[in-house]
Amino acid sequence: MNRRTLVIASASAAIAVFAGGAALYSGNKPEPTPAPTPAAAGNDTLIRMHSPVMGPVAAPVTIVEFFDPSCEACRAFYPLVKQIMAQAGNDVRLVLRYTAFHEGSDDAVRILEAARRQNRFEPVLEAILDQQPAWADHGRPNIEKAWQIAGSAGLDIEQGKKDAASSAVDNVLAQDMADVQANNVKQTPTFFVNGNPLTEFSAEGLLNLVRSELRTKTPGT
Numbered sequence: 123m124n125r126r127t128l129v130i131a132s133a134s135a136a137i138a139v140f141a142g143g144a145a146l147y148s149g150n151k152p153e154p155t156p157a158p159t160p161a162a163a164g165n166d167t168l169i170r171m172h173s174p175v176m177g178p179v180a181a182p183v184t185i186v187e188f189f190d191p192s193c194e195a196c197r198a199f200y201p202l203v204k205q206i207m208a209q210a211g212n213d214v215r216l217v218l219r220y221t222a223f224h225e226g227s228d229d230a231v232r233i234l235e236a237a238r239r240q241n242r243f244e245p246v247l248e249a250i251l252d253q254q255p256a257w258a259d260h261g262r263p264n265i266e267k268a269w270q271i272a273g274s275a276g277l278d279i280e281q282g283k284k285d286a287a288s289s290a291v292d293n294v295l296a297q298d299m300a301d302v303q304a305n306n307v308k309q310t311p312t313f314f315v316n317g318n319p320l321t322e323f324s325a326e327g328l329l330n331l332v333r334s335e336l337r338t339k340t341p342g343t
């Protein structure tokens with residue numbers, strides 16, 4: 123990192139979302155939830171071969187995020203995570219795990235997986251999150267609108283719908299939801315940094331956990 127200092131300059135928008143609580147599986151009600159299970163060394167339930175990865179594969183620090191495309195807090199955290207990665211250079215990578223807690227989120231995951239097969243994952247993800255209020259109305263998700271948003275980000279919709287319906291995507295969803303249970307994930311987003319669960323759910327908490335791992339893994343930073 124060349125002694126690069128990680129600083130989050132503007133977290134106010136995300137903190138406003140945190141005050142309302144994360145998107146809970148039990149119905150999106152703010153309530154205390156148990157901490158995620160600490161990950162054992164070599165825990166392959168955190169990262170799978172199919173998991174989308176952003177950043178250098180060999181980065182010494184890995185953020186694993188269990189996220190739901192329909193989750194407002196996930197949308198708020200995304201630019202903060204990207205800012206951490208940008209400031210850390212090649213020292214931090216992000217691994218995304220699908221956590222389809224909301225109605226329609228499994229369909230949104232299928233769109234993202236279709237985009238990944240067309241090498242359009244990141245632009246489609248960012249468009250889906252940016253325009254989340256237009257399609258992710260809880261209880262009445264507009265998945266066709268989500269497809270249109272993905273198309274505007276460069277997705278071939280016709281091919282995408284074929285890919286989204288594949289058994290391979292079925293398997294990805296099933297595996298990720300099994301790993302959600304294995305890691306006691308009850309809310310989105312849930313973060314692990316080098317296998318360590320984020321227990322202080324805030325932008326500052328995530329930043330501090332990443333800083334701690336960077337000090338351990340990249341001495342002199």
